[in-house]
Amino acid sequence: MDLEQRLQQVHDEQSFLDFVQALIADRRQAQRMAQAGEADSWQNHCIEDFLDGAHAWAEATGIGATQGLVEASPWQRFAVFLYCGKIYE
Secondary structure, eight states, rough: OOHHHHHHTSSHHHHHHHHHHHHHHHHHHHHHHHTTOOOSSSOOOSSSHHHHHHOOOOOOHHHGGGGGTTSSOOHHHHHHHHHHHHOOO
């Protein structure tokens, strides 16, 4: 199961923790790719940029309100917040 599929399945504490484990594995893979000189899918490579990207997404979308996450569980919304730390610039 890929990272995006795990993200879509987050609905409670355990599925959130499963997503976090998948995000960690994805980050480690990205680091190996970067060390090998290959492109990776992470936009933000340090913790400051990661948090800045997640924060920018949260502010721009009302923590997902403009993306249909109003009714989503807090676990789902926080998982999306973390995912956006990876992809949002």
